[in-house]
Amino acid sequence: MEIFLAEHKKLWSKKYVRISVLLCFVYMIIFAGILQFQWFTFGSPKDVTSAFGNHFDGYEVIRERQEYAEQFHGVLTDETLSDMVSDYQSIEKNGSYDETKKTDWSVKTSWLETLFPELKQSDTYLLMLSYVDPEKLTDIYERRNKAIEAFMDASGIEGDEKEYLLSMNEKVEIPFSYVWTEGWRTVLGDSLPDFGLMIAIVLVVCLAPMFSGEWQTKTGAMILTMKQGWRKDALAKLAVGFSFTIEIFLLIAIPNIIVQMVYLGASGWDAPIQCIKMIAIAPMNMVQAEIYEYLFALFGTLGFAGLVMLISSLSKNDLLSIVGGFALLFVPMVISEYLPYTLQLIVSLIPMAGSSADIFRMNTLNIFGKAVWLPYVELWTPLIFMIACIPVTVSRWAKIQKS
Numbered sequence: 001m002e003i004f005l006a007e008h009k010k011l012w013s014k015k016y017v018r019i020s021v022l023l024c025f026v027y028m029i030i031f032a033g034i035l036q037f038q039w040f041t042f043g044s045p046k047d048v049t050s051a052f053g054n055h056f057d058g059y060e061v062i063r064e065r066q067e068y069a070e071q072f073h074g075v076l077t078d079e080t081l082s083d084m085v086s087d088y089q090s091i092e093k094n095g096s097y098d099e100t101k102k103t104d105w106s107v108k109t110s111w112l113e114t115l116f117p118e119l120k121q122s123d124t125y126l127l128m129l130s131y132v133d134p135e136k137l138t139d140i141y142e143r144r145n146k147a148i149e150a151f152m153d154a155s156g157i158e159g160d161e162k163e164y165l166l167s168m169n170e171k172v173e174i175p176f177s178y179v180w181t182e183g184w185r186t187v188l189g190d191s192l193p194d195f196g197l198m199i200a201i202v203l204v205v206c207l208a209p210m211f212s213g214e215w216q217t218k219t220g221a222m223i224l225t226m227k228q229g230w231r232k233d234a235l236a237k238l239a240v241g242f243s244f245t246i247e248i249f250l251l252i253a254i255p256n257i258i259v260q261m262v263y264l265g266a267s268g269w270d271a272p273i274q275c276i277k278m279i280a281i282a283p284m285n286m287v288q289a290e291i292y293e294y295l296f297a298l299f300g301t302l303g304f305a306g307l308v309m310l311i312s313s314l315s316k317n318d319l320l321s322i323v324g325g326f327a328l329l330f331v332p333m334v335i336s337e338y339l340p341y342t343l344q345l346i347v348s349l350i351p352m353a354g355s356s357a358d359i360f361r362m363n364t365l366n367i368f369g370k371a372v373w374l375p376y377v378e379l380w381t382p383l384i385f386m387i388a389c390i391p392v393t394v395s396r397w398a399k400i401q402k403s
Contacts, residue, residue: 003236011240017206021248024202029255032191032198037062037263041186044098062183062263065102069180076178076275082134084108092130105129107181107275114278115143141174148279152362161364164371171283172274179268181275184286187260188293189276193357195256196297196304197329199248200352203305204325207241211312211397212321234394238309242386245305249298277360282375289359296356296379303351303382304329306389313397345374351382 011017036042042061043054072080085108091099105127112128113120119132148169152162209216211234269287274280284292311324332353336344345365348354356375363374 003232004239007233007236007240008243011206011210011244014206020202020205021251024198024248025252025255028195028198028252029259032194033256033259036186036191037259042183042263045101046098059263061102065104065182066180066265066267068102069104069178072178074177076140076176078138078140080178081108081111081137081140085112085129085132085134085137088129089134103129104180104182107185111140111278112137114147115140144274144278145169148281151279155362157362161366161371164364165281165362165373168283168373169281172272172281173283176272176274177270178275179271181268181271183264184268184271185276187264188273188286188289189357189360192290192293192297193355195252195293195356196300196352199245199252199297199301200304200329202248203245203301203308204322204329206244207305207308208312208321208325209318210237210241210309211393212315212318213312215316216318230398231394234313234397235390238306238390238393241305241309242302245301246298249301253294253297273360280360281362282359282373284359292359292375292379293356296354296375299379299382300351300354301382303385303389306386306393307351310389310393310396313393348374348378349381351385354378 038058039054039056042058044057044061045054072084074080084103088100088103088105088108091103109127109129112132116128116132116137119136120128121131124131148166152158152165157165270285273282273284273286273289282289307328308321308325311328312321315321315324328350329352332347332350336347336353339347345363348358354374356378358375358378361374364371365374365377366372367377
């Protein structure tokens with residue numbers, strides 16, 4: 001414990017560590033949190049004095065949109081969808097473009113395009129909400145099942161994999177409940193999938209010199225004079241690195257949740273994620289999806305921290321360790337799209353290379369002849385990386401010191 005506390009104090013005492021954490025906090029909470037809700041995403045449009053074209057009134061806009069959605073709150077039925085479309089067309093007919101913004105129009109448009117593709121007119125720029133006949137919007141849940149099977153057929157999903165995914169879809173509760181969805185889509189589809197990335201950047205800057213920095217400060221040789229010094233010191237450094245990762249995660253996640261609650265409240269926590277993407281097959285509601293995405297970020301950063309410290313233990317040069325850390329972070333992201341589909345799935349298992357937004361997709365991995373939904377594997381694989389890195393890092397640290 002004494003070595004751990006000393007290493008922990010040493011890490012936090014470094015100015016570049018405190019500056020990195022502060023910048024991460026400011027970006028994630030101020031820019032990607034408060035300003036996203038208040039200005040960038042939900043501020044009312046047409047402010048010519050703003051570089052983003054929005055007014056600084058997101059809180060009021062969100063409340064207005066939530067109040068509008070209350071009239072349709074409850075079970076989503078054919079009649080409810082028809083009423084939503086009719087109301088949108090009525091608002092648009094009265095020539096009030098700004099008023100249409102409060103109608104959750106982008107979410108409802110995606111529903112129509114998914115469930116009623118035959119009604120889409122290819123020769124117009126108008127949204128389907130603007131011209132589709134509300135009376136034709138029937139059998140939405142039967143159409144959803146057909147849309148799922150059509151997507152699977154088009155994607156080459158068949159056999160046991162298709163049966164497995166359809167069995168997951170059977171667990172989705174029907175009918176859906178509806179609340180204002182745009183806020184949850186912003187959180188689950190835009191914000192949280194990138195949540196771990198900024199933390200990972202801080203980890204590279206702060207943890208890459210964890211082992212290699214000992215040679216810069218000429219303390220590496222001193223550790224060798226201690227009884228079992230290299231082993232105890234290596235374990236203490238690893239413990240500090242993982243503790244530091246959890247500390248940063250909590251430092252960002254807790255205020256982030258508070259900001260979300262202030263702006264969005266808890267309304268809609270029990271609505272299904274199918275309100276965001278109709279053909280999602282995961283039996284999750286909004287809060288379950290959010291918990292998954294936070295765990296995805298936490299486990300991913302822990303696995304990534306283990307790999308960064310392993311790279312650090314292999315080098316006597318801080319710069320090489322930092323370059324190696326950033327290469328580990330960004331190279332899989334860059335090359336993944338150019339790889340065959342199966343390799344893309346395998347690359348996504350590298351910590352920070354996957355996406356928590358995969359909960360909206362139908363990707364699977366074949367493990368020992370059995371199809372497994374990719375998000376399950378992506379969630380737990382980083383912890384395997386973390387655990388595997390511990391003995392390897394200790395061993396490599398011993399060898400490089402003895403050499």
